[in-house]
Amino acid sequence: MNDGRKPEWADGNASFASSIKKGLEMTTTTNQMTASNRFVKKNQIEDHLQFEKLAVGVLEGSRTHLGKAITLVESNSVKHFDMAQNLLQHLMPHTGKSIRIGISGVPGAGKSTFIEAFGMFLCSQGYKVAVLAVDPSSSVTGGSILGDKTRMEELAKNQSAFIRPSPSEGTLGGVHRKTRETMMLCEAAGYDIILIETVGVGQSEAIVRGMVDYFLLLALTGAGDELQGMKKGIMELVDGVVINKADGSNKPLAMKTKEEFNRILHFLQPATKGWQTEAYTCSSKTGEGIQELWDIILQFVEKTKKIGVFQERRRLQVKEWMQTLLKEHLNKIFFHNPSVKNSLPKLENEVMSGTKTVSVAVLEAFDLFLESMKDK
Numbered sequence: 001m002n003d004g005r006k007p008e009w010a011d012g013n014a015s016f017a018s019s020i021k022k023g024l025e026m027t028t029t030t031n032q033m034t035a036s037n038r039f040v041k042k043n044q045i046e047d048h049l050q051f052e053k054l055a056v057g058v059l060e061g062s063r064t065h066l067g068k069a070i071t072l073v074e075s076n077s078v079k080h081f082d083m084a085q086n087l088l089q090h091l092m093p094h095t096g097k098s099i100r101i102g103i104s105g106v107p108g109a110g111k112s113t114f115i116e117a118f119g120m121f122l123c124s125q126g127y128k129v130a131v132l133a134v135d136p137s138s139s140v141t142g143g144s145i146l147g148d149k150t151r152m153e154e155l156a157k158n159q160s161a162f163i164r165p166s167p168s169e170g171t172l173g174g175v176h177r178k179t180r181e182t183m184m185l186c187e188a189a190g191y192d193i194i195l196i197e198t199v200g201v202g203q204s205e206a207i208v209r210g211m212v213d214y215f216l217l218l219a220l221t222g223a224g225d226e227l228q229g230m231k232k233g234i235m236e237l238v239d240g241v242v243i244n245k246a247d248g249s250n251k252p253l254a255m256k257t258k259e260e261f262n263r264i265l266h267f268l269q270p271a272t273k274g275w276q277t278e279a280y281t282c283s284s285k286t287g288e289g290i291q292e293l294w295d296i297i298l299q300f301v302e303k304t305k306k307i308g309v310f311q312e313r314r315r316l317q318v319k320e321w322m323q324t325l326l327k328e329h330l331n332k333i334f335f336h337n338p339s340v341k342n343s344l345p346k347l348e349n350e351v352m353s354g355t356k357t358v359s360v361a362v363l364e365a366f367d368l369f370l371e372s373m374k375d376k
Helices: 042-059 063-074 078-094 111-124 153-157 179-188 203-209 223-228 248-265 290-306 309-335 338-353 358-374
Strands: 031-033 039-041 099-105 129-135 161-167 193-197 214-219 240-243 278-281
Touching: 042 063, 042 078, 042 179, 063 078, 063 161, 063 179, 078 179, 099 111, 099 203, 099 290, 111 129, 111 153, 111 193, 111 290, 129 179, 153 161, 161 179, 179 193, 214 290, 240 248, 240 290, 248 278, 278 290, 290 309, 309 338, 338 358
Parallel strands: 099 193, 099 214, 129 161, 129 193, 214 240, 240 278
Antiparallel strands: 031 039
């Protein structure tokens, strides 16, 4: 919903670190003089202008600018990283107002079909919906199909919807490492509902739990066989289970499967304090049960906000996010350290040949790392 919001720094009179003061544009020189009589390179000026245009475009709800901002966030370039973080910092006051819903399920459960039907329903209710669909990346080539826009053709055409397929890049849990930041950008662009479609089911889906408010599991009829292959962990992470494809001759079986799930869920620890996880039925084909499911999610949000669980979960998720990034950064610094890189092949060979224990090799690698850091 575009409410015409603009950040304070978008105002020509506002003081903003990356703004260009009026009357200083020059087209014939490589460098330009700032108000503080310092020369700034032309490409820096262009970066500032691009930054402002991108930020204002996102806040105005432009899908084009939102797509460019997400591409910037997903970039691995050091230059792009700095600009992306500045962008997120300035957009942060406009984030956090959406309902974040994670959707997972076994292959064949109809996740994309369900999301399209659910998304179209939400759009018809006046909401703006963003779908962050994570495709599995090849472990060999790193490639990804990225076919979610094809599978959600009608939703992709809806002006109130935004679909962004992103490769998982092998990230644990099938969630792109920048999904959290992408979600923030979508919120700043005015999207009320964020749907995150994951690649599959497993205990690693805890990562999804760590970034959404409500976690939904899609299941098919025949719970007996399906539950045999489903880990207990995933069942303890979800806030709701939906038996999809509950239509036609399959509807009675879907109702039976719902009862079987509810019997099992009754004995499991609920994923959210103060909320009992239950199973429901719906049909992406006919739309039956989708309104009821949305009403349940709204009840969940209202109840958890009332008892403070909603807010506390968001706070803990940000803390977890920070800890994850710290670990990633430390991992990157360690393995890119010249001393470690030069010595690691030798240590690995000694471990594989049995001449040195793994623990001793690890301690030696860390000693080399710490010694090299002392010299800096």
